[in-house]
Amino acid sequence: MIYEQIDRNKRKTYLIFFVFFLLLAALGSFIGEYFFANIYSGIVIALIIAIVYTLITYFQSTSIVMQMNGAKKLNSAKDAPDLWHIVEDLSMVADIPLPEIYIINDPSPNAFATGRDPQHAAVAVTSGLYEMMNREELEGVLAHEISHVKNYDIRVSTISVALSSAVILICSIIGNAYRWWIPMNDDDRDNNNSGAIRIVLWLVGLIFAIIGPLIASLVQMAISRNREYLADVSGAELTRNPQGLINALEKLKESTKPMQRVDDASAALYIDDPNKKKHFSGLFDTHPPLDDRIAALKKTFE
Numbered sequence: 001m002i003y004e005q006i007d008r009n010k011r012k013t014y015l016i017f018f019v020f021f022l023l024l025a026a027l028g029s030f031i032g033e034y035f036f037a038n039i040y041s042g043i044v045i046a047l048i049i050a051i052v053y054t055l056i057t058y059f060q061s062t063s064i065v066m067q068m069n070g071a072k073k074l075n076s077a078k079d080a081p082d083l084w085h086i087v088e089d090l091s092m093v094a095d096i097p098l099p100e101i102y103i104i105n106d107p108s109p110n111a112f113a114t115g116r117d118p119q120h121a122a123v124a125v126t127s128g129l130y131e132m133m134n135r136e137e138l139e140g141v142l143a144h145e146i147s148h149v150k151n152y153d154i155r156v157s158t159i160s161v162a163l164s165s166a167v168i169l170i171c172s173i174i175g176n177a178y179r180w181w182i183p184m185n186d187d188d189r190d191n192n193n194s195g196a197i198r199i200v201l202w203l204v205g206l207i208f209a210i211i212g213p214l215i216a217s218l219v220q221m222a223i224s225r226n227r228e229y230l231a232d233v234s235g236a237e238l239t240r241n242p243q244g245l246i247n248a249l250e251k252l253k254e255s256t257k258p259m260q261r262v263d264d265a266s267a268a269l270y271i272d273d274p275n276k277k278k279h280f281s282g283l284f285d286t287h288p289p290l291d292d293r294i295a296a297l298k299k300t301f302e
Contacts, residue, residue: 020163024050027170050166057162061154062100062122065114068263071102071124079103083130086139087123090146093238099123099149103130108259108276109252112269113145113154121149126259133248140245143235144271151234153227157269228271232293233300242301246294253290 024046032042057064066073077084084101091098099115102124109129115121123145125138133141148154232249236242252272259274267274273287 017159017163020160020167021050023167024163024170027167031170046166046170049170050163053166053169054159054162057158057165058116058155061158062115062120065263065266065269066102066122066124068266069104069124070106070261071104074101074103080130082135082138083125083142086135086142087146090139090143090238094146094150096121096146096150099146103127104259106259106261108257108274109133109255110259110270110272110274111141111145112266112271113148114158114266114269115149115154116158117152117155118149121154123149128255132251132255136241136244137248137251139239140235140241140248141271143238144231144245145235147231147234147238148227151227151230153231156227160268161266228288229293229296232297236297236301242297246297249290249294249297253294 025043028043028046029039030042031045032039036042074080074084077088080101080103083103087101088098096118099113099118100122102122104110104124104126106126107128108126109132111123111125111129113121113123123142125141129141130138148157232245236245239245256276258276262270262274268287270287272290
């Protein structure tokens with residue numbers, strides 16, 4: 001059952017990244033046609049931007065994300081003994097190196113994992129989560145995050161953040177295309193069709209500038225929602241105690257207070273939506289509903 005779910009989630013993730021690159025290619029095509037009269041030049045430029053963003057984020061993900069969220073690194077077990085020893089024990093069970101451990105001074109309960117691989121990973125919990133959860137529940141939450149590390153979800157999330165940022169940058173270039181408007185030459189002034197084509201291209205660019213970031217956000221959210229179910233099940237298997245995570249998710253459901261400081265680009269990394277925003281359709285939610293996750297855990301381990 002769990003391995004079938006892993007395979008399904010992997011296939012969905014590949015499809016989502018394919019959509020990302022299609023969007024980048026479409027945006028690049030417009031830039032190429034608009035600025036260089038060659039769509040292939042634009043595609044190459046768009047892919048270069050995406051690759052550069054991805055590499056920077058990939059190798060600096062931990063420091064970047066932790067700084068954006070105001071997290072403070074623990075230097076030894078003396079700083080938070082229970083937290084340190086739980087992460088240490090779970091890492092041994094998962095057979096991964098001990099991740100760096102951070103605490104975020106925020107009363108809203110939450111946690112996340114980040115990094116590029118298990119050898120360069122970190123987990124963070126808020127002070128609110130550390131104080132609210134008993135040991136069994138804290139172990140369930142941290143097992144969920146350690147599963148993100150073990151399953152390389154952190155790598156997928158890091159790359160999706162980078163690609164989303166690249167799409168937003170390219171869209172901003174297109175959105176300001178009027179500042180780069182290429183004046184029509186004498187031949188163009190005599191050719192109404194040429195002028196009309198330029199206007200149409202400009203309007204298309206504006207449309208891309210509006211919907212491009214939206215599509216990128218939807219893709220990023222889909223990746224996040226897709227991975228949360230798997231991390232719940234994998235985490236429960238690590239502890240062999242699904243009830244601990246179920247109880248923790250119940251407490252998270254009861255908490256409606258948003259975090260005081262959270263970067264929107266990293267919101268999808270958290271175990272629960274740090275902004276506590278729920279949309280009517282659920283399309284724009286960064287996380288699947290907690291009720292659905294609790295039900296899935298109960299069904300898997302019943």
